[in-house]
Amino acid sequence: MTKTNAGRFFEDYAVGDVIHHAVPRTISGGERALYHALYPARHALYSSDEFARNCGLPAAPIDDLAAFHIVFGKTVPDISLNAVANLGYAEGRFTQPVYPGDTLRSVSRVIGVKQNSNGKTGVVWVRTQGLNQRDEIVLEYVRWVMVRKNNLDAPAPETVIPDLAQSVAASDLAIPDGMTFEDYDFALAGESHRWGDYQIGEQIDHVDGVTIEEAEHMMATRLWQNTAKVHFDATFRPDGQRLIYGGHVISVARALSFNGLANAQMIAGLNAGAHANPCFSGDTIKAWSEVLDKAETSAPGVGAIRLRLVATKGAPFELKGGDGKYNPDVLLDLDYWALMPV
Template sequence: MAKTNPGRFFEDYQLGQVLTHAVPRTVSGGERALYHALYPARHALYSSDEFARASGLAASPIDDLAAFHVVFGKTVPDVSLNAVANLGYAEGRWLKPVWAGDTLRSESEVIGLKQNSNGKTGVVYVRSRGVNQRDETVMEYVRWVMVRKSDLDAPAPETVVPELSKVVAPEDLVIPDGLDFSGYDFALAGESHRWSDYEIGETIDHVDGVTIEEAEHMIATRLWQNTAKVHFDATFRPDGQRLIYGGHVISMARALSFNGLANAQMIVGLNGGAHANPCFSGDTVKAWSEVLDKAETSAPGVGAIRLRLVATKGGEPFKLKGEDGKYLSEVLLDLDYWALMPL
């Protein structure tokens, strides 16, 4: 009897199936240190316990995206080990901060299936959530993944494509208990721009760029325990290149957005996202943002700002799609998220 696990293929998924993902992980300050080493992450709330305490929190939480990567990585062996590509995200919410010492585990429910017309692959929709040691859900999100079939003769399942919200409503965003930006120190945060300084429709070129290194990508993918074959095995793709984990691009672009959005401190909602084109070692990632919406919150001095974050590997800023409606070839990431910012 085989002891090894080849991973799930498209025909192995069933609507309503609940996947309990293996290997819970206790996070520590080590995750923060490595996260800040891999990306030029400088947001003050995640860099300083004292800054976080002055903002009403007990200490500096683990970066929102670091927590996302830990939760996401748990899902890979059961959801995307045999994936062709991770296609998109929706309905993501960060519900509780993750602190050093917390233990995170993940589970997913299959909420949609659609076999592709080529009969060789299909799209699997899952709703995943990360849970801490107190059985509290710290975050949740939907993603959909294109997965290979192993048995090409396996019958196609009934097509079910879930209806997903295009945006997380501002009233559904969860503000961390105690968060208070009324005494916010803009000098220590690095920029003077506050929530009221940004206008809907405004675009921001984040100016800086970072060239993706193979070694850093490999460290990051191992750090998050992401075992997807396309990231590790150079023989798995016909072009012989290892695909850069899409989350690596997300974190790089978010870190680059500090220049112009240093006060967009906490990510609390993920409205949508697409990995528009593959990223490989040697690509230089740059980023720009567009302000899509703004909303007030019940927390003192705290506003919510909805941002489109675009990562590119060249080309002019503020250009996203061609006349055919398709993403331009230089666009790597199109991410729509809510962040919290001082009023």
């Protein structure tokens, strides 16, 4: 009897399947320290307990994307161990902060499947929830992945493509209990730009860049307990290159966005996302943002700003060609809501 896990293949998924992912994880300050060592992350709300308390929170949460990576990583052995690529995200909501001492686990439901025309791969859609030790949802999102078939003779399943919202409505964003930006300290945050200073359609070049290193990527991916073969096994791809985990690119780009968006403190919603082109060790990532929308919230002094965050190896503000396809230098196109002082 085989005791090892080869992972699920496309023919192993069925719409309605509920998957309880293994290995809950208790969060410590170590996650924050390692996250800030791996990425140039400097947002004050995640760096200082005193700053967070001044904003109405009991302490500094861990970075939203660190919580996302932890929840995401638990799903990999069951969802994307045999994936060709992680294709996109939708309907993401960060419903409450995660603090050191919280224990996170992940649960996913299969909501869509579609075999590709080559008969060798298919796309699987899942809705994943991250829950804490009190069974409270701390974040949820939909993602879809392209997964290999193991048995090429397995019949194609009935195609089910979920109807996903174009974006999370501003009214559905969760504001942490007690959050207030009424006494926000702009000097300690690092920039003076507030919600009212940004205009819809405005584009921001974040200027700085980070060259991706193989060792840092693999350390980060192990930190999130992401076991996808394409990130570690150089024999798994025909070109012999390890594919950089897409979440690593997201975190690099988000950290780079501090320069120009230092006060976009907390991610509240993930509207859409695409890993437009693969990223490999040696690539230098730069980032730019575009303001897509703004909304008021019910929390004192807190506004919501919707941003497009683009990670690129090329020039800023270049996204797609005349054919509507992403330019080859574009690595990430991420659409998200953040909370910012008004």
